[in-house]
Amino acid sequence: MEQTKKGFLASFLDGLYFNNPVLSLFLGLTLAVLATTRFQTALCVGLLTLVILFLSVLAVSLCHSFLNKIGATIFAAIISACLSTLTVLLLVAYAPKLIDADNEKALALLTLVPFISVTSLVLVKGQESLDHTLEDNLGDALGSGIGFLLALVVIGFVRELLATGSITFTALDGTASTWTAWKGWTLSILAQPFGGFFLVAIFSGIHLTIIEMKKHKAPVAEEAK
Numbered sequence: 001m002e003q004t005k006k007g008f009l010a011s012f013l014d015g016l017y018f019n020n021p022v023l024s025l026f027l028g029l030t031l032a033v034l035a036t037t038r039f040q041t042a043l044c045v046g047l048l049t050l051v052i053l054f055l056s057v058l059a060v061s062l063c064h065s066f067l068n069k070i071g072a073t074i075f076a077a078i079i080s081a082c083l084s085t086l087t088v089l090l091l092v093a094y095a096p097k098l099i100d101a102d103n104e105k106a107l108a109l110l111t112l113v114p115f116i117s118v119t120s121l122v123l124v125k126g127q128e129s130l131d132h133t134l135e136d137n138l139g140d141a142l143g144s145g146i147g148f149l150l151a152l153v154v155i156g157f158v159r160e161l162l163a164t165g166s167i168t169f170t171a172l173d174g175t176a177s178t179w180t181a182w183k184g185w186t187l188s189i190l191a192q193p194f195g196g197f198f199l200v201a202i203f204s205g206i207h208l209t210i211i212e213m214k215k216h217k218a219p220v221a222e223e224a225k
Contacts, residue, residue: 005132008139015143021121022151022200023207028121032152033196034112039167041107042156043149049116050145052083056122057141060129069127076126081117088113097174105168105176121148155199163190 006014021027028049035045056079060072067075091099091109099110116122125144129137160167166180189195 006136006139008135011132011136011139012143015140015145016147016150017143018211019144020147020151020207021144022148022155023204024211026200026204027124028119028148029200031112031115031119031121032148032155032200033193034108034115036152036156036159036196036199037163037191038107039153039156039160040169041109041112042152044107044109045112045116046149046152048084048087048113049119049121050142050149052080052087052116053122053125053145053148054138054141055083056080057125057129057137060126061134061137064130067130069130072130073123073127076122076129077117080122080126084113084117095172098170098172100174103170103174105170106174107170151203155196155203159190159195159199162187163195164188 015021019025022029022032031045031049036042056076059079060067060076063075064072088110091113097103098107100106101110121144125141128140132140157167161181163186165182165184165186166178168176168178170176187195190199
């Protein structure tokens with residue numbers, strides 16, 4: 001199978017900005033909606049997804065000679081499932097109070113981490129790894145992972161702030177501290193699944209509008225020269 005080459009930097013920028021997984025390609029959308037109810041949850045899930053995506057793409061890229069499209073998807077799912085399981089075991093062993101279901105302020109990581117192994121972001125990127133060189137795959141995986149993380153963090157911050165008027169952080173020992181921006185007026189509907197889809201759509205629209213504006217400005221700048 002012939003592999004195309006764009007270069008590490010071009011692949012990185014493509015995954016980070018031009019083809020952002022959440023805002024442009026709508027990959028990992030379910031995970032994005034579930035994880036952005038809280039800023040800290042979005043941050044943790046985004047970081048874990050970045051690591052799992054990068055390692056899964058690396059594994060598929062190194063074994064591309066033995067895989068076809070279906071095999072690459074299955075292999076990526078197996079690798080990400082193993083890494084997700086390992087993450088859950090580490091959380092249970094070293095941060096049990098952080099994920100305590102009886103603590104209302106605890107993070108829902110125990111429920112969300114398994115979703116990473118079957119999210120479309122990991123599966124699609126794993127399959128696409130067969131078509132590109134190792135350098136391009138690592139650049140795209142790193143860029144896409146960071147792009148996914150940034151999208152979740154921004155959406156999670158806005159969503160929690162508008163839904164509750166505050167941002168809550170939970171420490172490893174289960175204690176929570178809250179920064180309150182205002183009291184009284186909140187949009188509690190944003191804490192529901194609708195709120196996640198709504199904000200993803202809003203930020204996606206802003207993102208695509210900026211890209212289109214830059215595309216239209218480029219020919220004008222060339223003509224001016």
